[in-house]
Every structure is written in structure tokens, then in C-alpha cells.
Amino acid sequence: NAGVTQTPKFRVLKTGQSMTLLCAQDMNHEYMYWYRQDPGMGLRLIHYSVGEGTTAKGEVPDGYNVSRLKKQNFLLGLESAAPSQTSVYFCASSYSGTHGELFFGEGSRLTVL
């Protein structure tokens, strides 16, 4: 009963390094989302996808790229990490784009030095 799984759970990067966060869901959901959570800011949407092969920008997309090559996976990439990208990243998925419940992963804590 996995639900939404994120890897890795923790990562430390140096400024300028690149990395990819992987999100996998086993619920056959069409919609997937990447959020970042920062103290006092709540959750902010980075990018989202409404189906395999599609992606779109959210509220704070700069410095991030995403891909959805397979329906069950949604990848978040940082090409050149910056200290401002230190955050906790959450992936979520949803069956429906309207009034649907989002299912969240456990989060990935990223520190950029």
C-alpha cells in the first residue's frame, strides 16, 4: 500500500550542483504536483502535470524543471542548485483535477550549502 513515494528523503548539495527528485505513485492518478514547504510560507506549487507527457508551471517554477515520461512518475530537477532552494519538497497526486483530494508523499529535505 505504497501510495506516493519520494526519493531521496534527504540530500545535501553544494551550490551549483544538480540533482533529481523522483516521485512515484501507484494509484493510477492523472494529476501530479511538486510543492515546496518553507517556514512561515505554507506550501507553494512549483510545477504540476495533468497527465503523462504534460507539465505546467506553478507559482514558483524558476530554477526547477520537471518531466512526466510515465504516468506513475514525476521528476523534479535542479540544474544548478542555490541556497534559496533549501527546503522540504513534497510530491502529491490526485485522481481528479476538480475538487479532488491530493495524496502526499512524506517529503524530501534538501539542503544547499
Add this chain to the structure above:
Amino acid sequence: GDSVTQMEGPVTLSEEAFLTINCTYTATGYPSLFWYVQYPGEGLQLLLKATKADDKGSNKGFEATYRKETTSFHLEKGSVQVSDSAVYFCALTNYGGSQGNLIFGKGTKLSVKP
């Protein structure tokens, strides 16, 4: 644009106390409203929801009523437990908005002392 405002925390209560966390929203149209809870070290999980005006969502002793006239969705619980200690997020999603994206408030941290 659409937005959610919830009361600042942290909130510290004694066990069995009454809880209210205020949430108001700004949105066009007819949003659905949610409360999500985040326990320490975990992701968010849905606590309750309401999809139209005057609906009451309830779960695990928590309740919230969708009040369109006051654009509010306050979370209440009659008797909190230590296990309710968590961060609570009010959120909305608006049909025709960003493809089902949730717009979150900043979260309210609740600590319940024995």
C-alpha cells in the same frame, strides 16, 4: 487571485481543551475547502473537506462548516488530545483554476500538553 488566510500559531492547549483554528478565504466562483494535517516528520494528509456552501466536513472529532457569507471554514474540536499535536493547513481548490491545485494557508502549529 485566490488565497487562504489562517490564524497564526503556534497554538498551545491543554488536553481536553476546545480548539478553534480560524480560516478565511478569497476566491471567485465556488471553491472546495479542505483541512489538511501534517504530523511531525510526515507528509500532509486530508483531515476533512466541504465542497459547497453550508456543508460540514467532519473526521476524527474535528469539524468545519463551509460559510459562504463569511468566506470562512474554521476548524473546531471539542476536546483535543496530545495525539492531535500537528500542523494544520486550510486549503482551497477552485473549479477552473490551476488544474486541481490546492492553495494553502501558511499553517497553524498546534501543541497539546498533557
